Amino acid sequence: MWIFDSYYKGSVELWGRENGPVKVSAPFPHSFYMHLRDPPAHREMLAALEDLYRVEEGTFRTIFGPLEGYRIFASRKVAEKIEIQTRYSAQLYNVDVRHDQWYMAKHDLFPCGEKDESRFSPDFPIPLTSLQIEVKSAVVKGAERAGGAGGGGARRAEDAEDAEGTGSSPLLPGAEITSIQICRGRKRWLNGPERTVIADLMELIRSYNPDLILFPYADNWVPAMLRKAERYGIEPAFSRSGWFKSMAPKSYWSYGRANHKEGALIPEGRVLIDTARSFVYREGGLKGVLMASRLTGLSPNLTSRFTPGTLISSYEVFEALRRGVAVPFRKSDAESTRRITDLRACDRGGMMFQPQPGIYERVYQIDFTSLYPSIIVKYNLSPESLEHPEVRGFLATVISSLLDLRIETKKRKKTDPEYRGIDSVLKWMLVTCFGYTGYRNAKFGQIQVHERITAISRDLLMDIKELAEDMDFEVLHGIVDCLWIRGGSISNYQRAVEEMTGILTEVDSFDWIAFLPMADGWGSYTRYFGRLDNGEMKARGVAARRGDTPHYVRRMQTDLLALLARAESREELHLLRPEAEEVHRGYRQGLMDARVDLRELAVRRRLSRTCYIRRCAEASALQALKSAGRRPAPGMEVGYVVADARRWEVDLVEEAAEYDARYYEKLLDKAWEEVAFVFGPQTE
Numbered sequence: 001m002w003i004f005d006s007y008y009k010g011s012v013e014l015w016g017r018e019n020g021p022v023k024v025s026a027p028f029p030h031s032f033y034m035h036l037r038d039p040p041a042h043r044e045m046l047a048a049l050e051d052l053y054r055v056e057e058g059t060f061r062t063i064f065g066p067l068e069g070y071r072i073f074a075s076r077k078v079a080e081k082i083e084i085q086t087r088y089s090a091q092l093y094n095v096d097v098r099h100d101q102w103y104m105a106k107h108d109l110f111p112c113g114e115k116d117e118s119r120f121s122p123d124f125p126i127p128l129t130s131l132q133i134e135v136k137s138a139v140v141k142g143a144e145r146a147g148g149a150g151g152g153g154a155r156r157a158e159d160a161e162d163a164e165g166t167g168s169s170p171l172l173p174g175a176e177i178t179s180i181q182i183c184r185g186r187k188r189w190l191n192g193p194e195r196t197v198i199a200d201l202m203e204l205i206r207s208y209n210p211d212l213i214l215f216p217y218a219d220n221w222v223p224a225m226l227r228k229a230e231r232y233g234i235e236p237a238f239s240r241s242g243w244f245k246s247m248a249p250k251s252y253w254s255y256g257r258a259n260h261k262e263g264a265l266i267p268e269g270r271v272l273i274d275t276a277r278s279f280v281y282r283e284g285g286l287k288g289v290l291m292a293s294r295l296t297g298l299s300p301n302l303t304s305r306f307t308p309g310t311l312i313s314s315y316e317v318f319e320a321l322r323r324g325v326a327v328p329f330r331k332s333d334a335e336s337t338r339r340i341t342d343l344r345a346c347d348r349g350g351m352m353f354q355p356q357p358g359i360y361e362r363v364y365q366i367d368f369t370s371l372y373p374s375i376i377v378k379y380n381l382s383p384e385s386l387e388h389p390e391v392r393g394f395l396a397t398v399i400s401s402l403l404d405l406r407i408e409t410k411k412r413k414k415t416d417p418e419y420r421g422i423d424s425v426l427k428w429m430l431v432t433c434f435g436y437t438g439y440r441n442a443k444f445g446q447i448q449v450h451e452r453i454t455a456i457s458r459d460l461l462m463d464i465k466e467l468a469e470d471m472d473f474e475v476l477h478g479i480v481d482c483l484w485i486r487g488g489s490i491s492n493y494q495r496a497v498e499e500m501t502g503i504l505t506e507v508d509s510f511d512w513i514a515f516l517p518m519a520d521g522w523g524s525y526t527r528y529f530g531r532l533d534n535g536e537m538k539a540r541g542v543a544a545r546r547g548d549t550p551h552y553v554r555r556m557q558t559d560l561l562a563l564l565a566r567a568e569s570r571e572e573l574h575l576l577r578p579e580a581e582e583v584h585r586g587y588r589q590g591l592m593d594a595r596v597d598l599r600e601l602a603v604r605r606r607l608s609r610t611c612y613i614r615r616c617a618e619a620s621a622l623q624a625l626k627s628a629g630r631r632p633a634p635g636m637e638v639g640y641v642v643a644d645a646r647r648w649e650v651d652l653v654e655e656a657a658e659y660d661a662r663y664y665e666k667l668l669d670k671a672w673e674e675v676a677f678v679f680g681p682q683t684e
Helices: 039-052 076-085 099-106 194-208 218-232 279-296 308-322 340-346 371-378 394-412 417-437 447-470 490-501 551-564 570-575 577-592 617-627 661-679
Strands: 002-008 012-017 021-026 032-035 054-062 065-073 091-093 130-140 163-165 175-184 186-191 212-214 244-247 250-254 257-261 264-267 271-273 358-368 474-479 482-486 505-517 523-532 537-540 603-606 637-644 649-652
Touching (some): 002 099, 012 099, 032 076, 039 054, 039 065, 039 076, 076 091, 099 308, 130 194, 175 194, 175 218, 218 264, 257 603, 271 279, 279 308, 308 394, 358 490, 358 570, 371 394, 371 417, 447 482, 474 523, 490 505, 505 661, 537 551, 551 577, 551 661, 603 617, 617 649
Parallel strands (some): 212 271
Antiparallel strands (some): 012 021, 032 065, 032 091, 054 065, 130 175, 175 186, 244 264, 250 257, 358 482, 358 505, 505 523, 523 537, 637 649
């Protein structure tokens, strides 16, 4: 059975395909493991547990070795009471693992594949029937279009008419759905009054009975459609059984930034992917989502909504369960207090060399392939192997399979674009596996492993820098896992690097590259662009690459970079200056003549809080969200158009009617200045 959905509600429920959709239910009671350092001290508790629940005494495995203990057939609530009773001295395992994941691991099953095939094969069939849905038009009747703080709403109160949104935007409060596009081989339109449109949609879903639904902003539209269907007395059809798994919205901090995850209603027996909001789908497409399911043991409904960090953690948990290794509930080896001198010596992060701003010709960029995961595997880094290096560590073992798969897909995607999605998802999972070694709640992480990885990476970068200099290369720049050099034979150098480090590398050859300056004149570590020897442009850190850059500004800089791609040398770059200036003038004139789609001027930012003391664009956007009837939360992304930068009046993208041309002119000029750096006087 090709499993495409799984969940737990008293028993494990699996949905798969065998000449059609099939549902299998399997009993799998709650249970967890417990180890007590001093069992006689807890005789009364053990006796009470044996009276109330099934308790099996025995041995279970951890990454640090076997432990004597008990398997208790009870729920998480009981485990939490045990923690309190033992003053958190009890070591508990498998308390919070997903039961459907545990069941599949125990029975050698996995999602999105057959039992006898390899989970790590990038070649797998997709037997799912599918349907694409998109809300094309939703009308807000009599909605008050809220402006920014400081009177923006009153400024345009006379314009409050019917506001129309599209499927390219999330749901507007009170929106009436008037047009939906359905695609199953060919496109079909559902138009008319909302009641008719929703009734027709539900009937079509029942008729087609798809396994997979691809739906932009599904996590906004589906709950709204269910409420509307109930109001109209229409039987909903998104779930095959009528049951939905609810995921609550939440805000959280990650790497010093507030993030927000939207809530969702996940239907039973179908895969529903929010194609607009799913990072994994956006990066990897459908095959990327399904590959993540195969690796993690989670349903595609979950892998499409989880972050790469959650996916790598779930992959490690699934691998542990498949190997019969118990998963700790709470970390017992969290970082202890250390002297600042020790921290400075151990926790220094990655190595970087600062470049000299300028344009350089005939430059090579050599990158390690998945450096940090490669270090974990090559140097056998895992919490249990730090003190016992003769033991093959758990992390090194499970990351090795993932790394081999990434190397394979990276090679295949060069000739077959079908593998790009899978490769992208693997790249992000491997990138986050390093961060999770230092995350305090990571199931199999430890800060000393994190520090050891960065220490080795620093040594490796210094080693290949010295090797380059010994081979008469000039080192221009270096950052963590890559080096920019020029001169000499790059093939000989690449071969020498791989022989020295035992880690695969990749090389990009630039006809020319520009390292941009910071405000103080020193070279920026992360802002550069250049022309590769195949004629393509590669850019990092500039406006066209930043997520908060309005599309209009990004489009201008993208056009400029495409123009510069015609130049194969510094001399040819200077000849392109008149054409580049004309592109810049054209975009500025478009602003002044109001020939710009307002949606292209949207600034997209994450709200770091829900209360701002000072007036700023985010504060005005926050007020606009509240006025529109939405509930802002820290980390939520908001798109707004700046109507008056002096008073920081902004309008939500869906409601914007005007813009501050001077504000957007300044953004265009900044993006122009980044590119125009190549036209100024240069020194090497």
